[in-house]
Amino acid sequence: MHLPATATAASLLLLVEAASASSTAKPPGINRQKIVQSFNVRRNSSSKITPLQVGNGNLAFGADITGLQTFLPFNTLSTWGWHNFSLPSPVTPDNFTGLDWETHGRLVNYDQPNPAEQAISDWLIQNPQRINLARLGLDFGNLTSASGKPITEADLTNATQILDLWTGSIHSSFSLNGTAVEVETWAHPEEDMIGIAIRSDLLASGDLGLFIDFPYPDTNKFDAPFVGVYPNASASAAANDDTFQTVFDPWYGTIQRTLASVDGTNGTNAANTSYYLQLQWNNYGHFSKPDPGTKGRYVLTAANSTEILFVAAFSSAGDFVPMSFGGLSDESSDWWTSYWNSGAFVDLTASNSSEAKELQRRTVLSQYLTVVNSASTNPPQESGLVNNGWYGKFHLEMAFWHLVHFSRWGHFDLLARSLPDMYTRFLPSSIDRAKNQGYKGARWGKMTDPTGRSAPGEINSLLIWQQPHPLYFAELHYRAYPNASTLHQWDDIIMATADFMASFAFFNKTTGVYDLGPPLYPVSETGNPNATINPAFELAYWRFGLDVAIRWKQRLSRNTSTNATAAVPQPWIDVRDKLAALPIVNDTFTTYEGIPNMWTDPATVTDHPALAGIYGWLPPSTSGPVPLNLTVVKNTADKIKSTWDLKASYGWDFPLLAMNSLRLGDVNQALAYLLDASFSFDDAGYPTGGSRVPAPYMPSSGALLQAVAMLAGGWDGSPGPHFPVEWNAIVEGFSVGL
Numbered sequence: 001m002h003l004p005a006t007a008t009a010a011s012l013l014l015l016v017e018a019a020s021a022s023s024t025a026k027p028p029g030i031n032r033q034k035i036v037q038s039f040n041v042r043r044n045s046s047s048k049i050t051p052l053q054v055g056n057g058n059l060a061f062g063a064d065i066t067g068l069q070t071f072l073p074f075n076t077l078s079t080w081g082w083h084n085f086s087l088p089s090p091v092t093p094d095n096f097t098g099l100d101w102e103t104h105g106r107l108v109n110y111d112q113p114n115p116a117e118q119a120i121s122d123w124l125i126q127n128p129q130r131i132n133l134a135r136l137g138l139d140f141g142n143l144t145s146a147s148g149k150p151i152t153e154a155d156l157t158n159a160t161q162i163l164d165l166w167t168g169s170i171h172s173s174f175s176l177n178g179t180a181v182e183v184e185t186w187a188h189p190e191e192d193m194i195g196i197a198i199r200s201d202l203l204a205s206g207d208l209g210l211f212i213d214f215p216y217p218d219t220n221k222f223d224a225p226f227v228g229v230y231p232n233a234s235a236s237a238a239a240n241d242d243t244f245q246t247v248f249d250p251w252y253g254t255i256q257r258t259l260a261s262v263d264g265t266n267g268t269n270a271a272n273t274s275y276y277l278q279l280q281w282n283n284y285g286h287f288s289k290p291d292p293g294t295k296g297r298y299v300l301t302a303a304n305s306t307e308i309l310f311v312a313a314f315s316s317a318g319d320f321v322p323m324s325f326g327g328l329s330d331e332s333s334d335w336w337t338s339y340w341n342s343g344a345f346v347d348l349t350a351s352n353s354s355e356a357k358e359l360q361r362r363t364v365l366s367q368y369l370t371v372v373n374s375a376s377t378n379p380p381q382e383s384g385l386v387n388n389g390w391y392g393k394f395h396l397e398m399a400f401w402h403l404v405h406f407s408r409w410g411h412f413d414l415l416a417r418s419l420p421d422m423y424t425r426f427l428p429s430s431i432d433r434a435k436n437q438g439y440k441g442a443r444w445g446k447m448t449d450p451t452g453r454s455a456p457g458e459i460n461s462l463l464i465w466q467q468p469h470p471l472y473f474a475e476l477h478y479r480a481y482p483n484a485s486t487l488h489q490w491d492d493i494i495m496a497t498a499d500f501m502a503s504f505a506f507f508n509k510t511t512g513v514y515d516l517g518p519p520l521y522p523v524s525e526t527g528n529p530n531a532t533i534n535p536a537f538e539l540a541y542w543r544f545g546l547d548v549a550i551r552w553k554q555r556l557s558r559n560t561s562t563n564a565t566a567a568v569p570q571p572w573i574d575v576r577d578k579l580a581a582l583p584i585v586n587d588t589f590t591t592y593e594g595i596p597n598m599w600t601d602p603a604t605v606t607d608h609p610a611l612a613g614i615y616g617w618l619p620p621s622t623s624g625p626v627p628l629n630l631t632v633v634k635n636t637a638d639k640i641k642s643t644w645d646l647k648a649s650y651g652w653d654f655p656l657l658a659m660n661s662l663r664l665g666d667v668n669q670a671l672a673y674l675l676d677a678s679f680s681f682d683d684a685g686y687p688t689g690g691s692r693v694p695a696p697y698m699p700s701s702g703a704l705l706q707a708v709a710m711l712a713g714g715w716d717g718s719p720g721p722h723f724p725v726e727w728n729a730i731v732e733g734f735s736v737g738l
């Protein structure tokens with residue numbers, strides 16, 4: 001194929017439209033394709049901060065302006081690629097004992113770093129870490145810039161790039177010294193494969209090729225925007241741990257990479273990381289291996305042709321049969337077209353308001369990015385598959401914001417990749433955690449890796465708001481699929497979750513109520529955990545969760561024709577009905593009972609405003625002695641607005657505040673929160689992070705979609721849409737929320 005000297009954005013659009021014409025799914029009422037493609041991301045230079053990505057939730061590939069990782073080494077991250085550094089000699093994880101803290105008159109053991117066990121405590125926090133599987137970029141062979149230097153992005157002319165949301169593909173083009181280069185980048189929608197097409201006369205002259213490089217893992221807590229160490233320290237000692245076995249023929253290649261780690265007690269290889277890249281391309285090609293000690297790159301050239309159609313399959317078993325580039329791109333187009341045409345959708349295009357336009361843009365881009373980064377078999381990490389934050393581990397309290405929107409938007413197939421299976425997998429270790437602390441049921445972990453281990457940490461071990469999440473997920477699942485199969489799928493998880501929640505609550509004989517804590521950290525992670533008792537949001541969530549669990553047992557009993565009442569464990573009912581009342585001072589809720597100077601201490605009115613979740617996130621309780629006092633809810637919302645340090649707030653704080661305003665009937669305030677300057681999304685829809693959280697901070701994307709679902713679909717007793725009337729919003733496919 002011979003290309004004109006420059007491929008323009010217009011010619012790329014034709015490609016994009018041709019790709020989407022193959023759609024066979026029945027188009028819904030809204031012209032979804034038109035709206036989605038109007039937000040296709042266009043760039044003419046690399047962002048230094050965010051890539052453009054293709055991916056499938058379990059593998060994603062971040063690209064610079066070339067459509068690959070040529071100039072900027074953006075990352076290739078997966079759900080399954082993890083690595084352990086060698087254990088600190090002479091200890092193993094069994095030598096970690098954590099710390100005992102006084103808890104209601106007894107010592108309870110918490111997974112907290114123990115100063116006497118510093119080395120293994122640190123190791124457990126930093127390992128395993130998620131690895132950047134590979135870097136794939138354009139190799140410019142002997143070409144140089146006019147001044148004789150290596151080619152940089154500044155040497156490209158007429159660079160254009162389009163991320164086509166409708167087909168899940170990136171189309172990039174530029175000229176190098178007058179010769180056009182065009183690159184297409186795709187991901188298979190279900191298998192962990194990347195498809196790349198490169199078209200240029202520079203291929204035929206042997207001046208252009210495709211390189212593959214392998215960054216070495218590191219132990220940086222936050223690794224952004226590039227994960228791992230470059231160049232792979234092939235000359236350093238670390239390289240001894242990083243070995244490659246390769247097979248290349250003219251149309252096919254395999255690279256098996258093995259990163260060794262050693263058991264500190266006996267010096268044997270303990271937990272090697274081994275994975276495969278299986279490569280296939282269309283034309284006679286030549287793979288060169290890196291020269292030892294010089295540049296650690298494999299380079300593919302295909303000098304007989306002006307086109308390389310290339311597929312790279314990533315796996316831990318090496319058992320893929322890579323498909324053709326054409327097959328991969330067809331499957332991607334079909335999958336994404338059917339994704340966009342199914343589930344719920346919001347059309348705000350009838351409005352000229354800039355707020356409506358921006359909300360539509362954020363919504364569409366978030367619908368794309370949450371699939372690429374969050375629709376995985378494990379919950380996503382905070383920065384998705386873009387960067388590493390917290391060593392690539394995921395936080396179970398954050399799973400709510402990452403995942404719950406999939407159910408509100410009717411994409412249960414994507415939710416089903418992780419739920420309820422993720423809880424089932426982590427059930428045994430969570431039962432052990434509860435048992436070791438003297439509780440019944442399962443205490444879900446916090447900062448977690450795929451083995452279910454929760455990283456040591458004071459906050460990690462004392463947060464509790466992740467505990468009721470499975471009950472919220474299960475309730476939404478049952479609402480969509482009210483049948484015996486749903487009831488049984490979740491039953492063990494619900495049993496263990498509610499048993500823990502009931503046994504964690506401490507019966508205070510003086511007051512006659514069940515208390516939560518101390519010690520604990522509330523959602524905001526502020527305050528002294530030894531003095532934190534009865535946090536308001538957690539109390540509301542406990543009551544909501546036990547309510548769901550009790551209803552679940554009643555449904556199951558009806559379903560199996562047994563006595564409904566008898567099937568509900570009595571402690572669930574006792575705790576639900578005798579939980580401490582939500583703390584109120586001066587007619588507003590307080591973060592926890594007895595908190596000093598609630599609205600005047602700067603240390604208190606900062607971080608996550610979880611008080612807005614009592615009504616914004618949760619439906620008002622249907623049980624308990626005292627109904628939710630809406631005057632207090634309203635007073636609290638007003639007080640948050642006037643005193644909270646919202647400039648220091650970030651991420652899902654704003655959608656949470658918006659949902660609270662919405663339920664209180666103040667749509668304009670809800671929109672003001674959603675469009676707050678501290679809640680920003682870049683040109684490609686990535687939510688900004690901050691100094692305290694990794695970038696991009698993907699819980700923002702999920703929480704935005706959850707808030708938009710509430711605007712569009714409403715909630716029990718108040719079905720949507722709730723957008724301003726003058727926006728003439730059209731919504732389809734939403735069911736009413738909790």
Ligand SMILES: *[C@@H]1O[C@H](CO)[C@@H](O)[C@H](O)[C@H]1NC(C)=O
Nearest residue numbers: 042043044045157158159160
């Ligand atoms: C690059 O894109 C920006 C923003 O879309 C635009 O303002 C600018 O004119 C473009 N530059 C070129 C050289 O096309």
Ligand SMILES: *[C@@H]1O[C@H](CO)[C@@H](O)[C@H](O)[C@H]1NC(C)=O
Nearest residue numbers: 089090091092094095096265
């Ligand atoms: C670590 O645990 C092993 C096995 O329980 C024990 O033999 C060893 O003494 C412990 N090492 C340290 C440093 O505590």
Ligand SMILES: *[C@@H]1O[C@H](CO)[C@@H](O)[C@H](O)[C@H]1NC(C)=O
Nearest residue numbers: 100101102103519528529530
């Ligand atoms: C909480 O109490 C434990 C003792 O039970 C103590 O070791 C710990 O330092 C206290 N933590 C704080 C933050 O005061």
Ligand SMILES: *[C@@H]1O[C@H](CO)[C@@H](O)[C@H](O)[C@H]1NC(C)=O
Nearest residue numbers: 143144145146147148177178
């Ligand atoms: C650019 O191309 C011209 C001819 O097309 C050639 O003479 C020149 O050497 C090239 N420059 C570089 C830096 O490759």
Ligand SMILES: *[C@@H]1O[C@H](CO)[C@@H](O)[C@H](O)[C@H]1NC(C)=O
Nearest residue numbers: 005006008157158175177178
């Ligand atoms: C860049 O594109 C413009 C407009 O398509 C064209 O006139 C110009 O020749 C191109 N420049 C290069 C260096 O390819």
Ligand SMILES: *[C@@H]1O[C@H](CO)[C@@H](O)[C@H](O)[C@H]1NC(C)=O
Nearest residue numbers: 141142143205206207208303
């Ligand atoms: C690049 O330079 C090397 C060393 O001078 C030479 O052997 C090789 O043929 C050149 N490659 C091309 C494609 O010109």
Ligand SMILES: *[C@@H]1O[C@H](CO)[C@@H](O)[C@H](O)[C@H]1NC(C)=O
Nearest residue numbers: 263265266267268269270271
């Ligand atoms: C050394 O450690 C590994 C990993 O823990 C274990 O599988 C192996 O049995 C140990 N070998 C000896 C001789 O203790």
Ligand SMILES: *[C@@H]1O[C@H](CO)[C@@H](O)[C@H](O)[C@H]1NC(C)=O
Nearest residue numbers: 206284285286301302303304
């Ligand atoms: C071109 O392809 C043929 C086989 O079709 C192969 O023998 C030859 O080496 C190739 N040339 C280059 C430069 O790769």
Ligand SMILES: *[C@@H]1O[C@H](CO)[C@@H](O)[C@H](O)[C@H]1NC(C)=O
Nearest residue numbers: 104508509510511515533593
């Ligand atoms: C019972 O509750 C009161 C009031 O909150 C508190 O001061 C007391 O410490 C609690 N008792 C126990 C044993 O926790």
Ligand SMILES: *[C@@H]1O[C@H](CO)[C@@H](O)[C@H](O)[C@H]1NC(C)=O
Nearest residue numbers: 562563564565566567568570
């Ligand atoms: C159901 O169980 C409850 C509690 O054990 C009992 O009080 C009630 O009589 C039972 N009802 C029937 C119909 O068996």
Ligand SMILES: *[C@@H]1O[C@H](CO)[C@@H](O)[C@H](O)[C@H]1NC(C)=O
Nearest residue numbers: 584586587588629630631632
């Ligand atoms: C709700 O709270 C307000 C403010 O504290 C109070 O005046 C009112 O009596 C409460 N309502 C009920 C029903 O308790």
Ligand SMILES: *[C@@H]1O[C@H](CO)[C@@H](O)[C@H](O)[C@H]1NC(C)=O
Nearest residue numbers: 585586595596597598599600
């Ligand atoms: C309640 O309001 C009074 C009067 O404004 C104030 O003195 C007191 O500090 C407030 N209490 C709390 C806990 O904020």
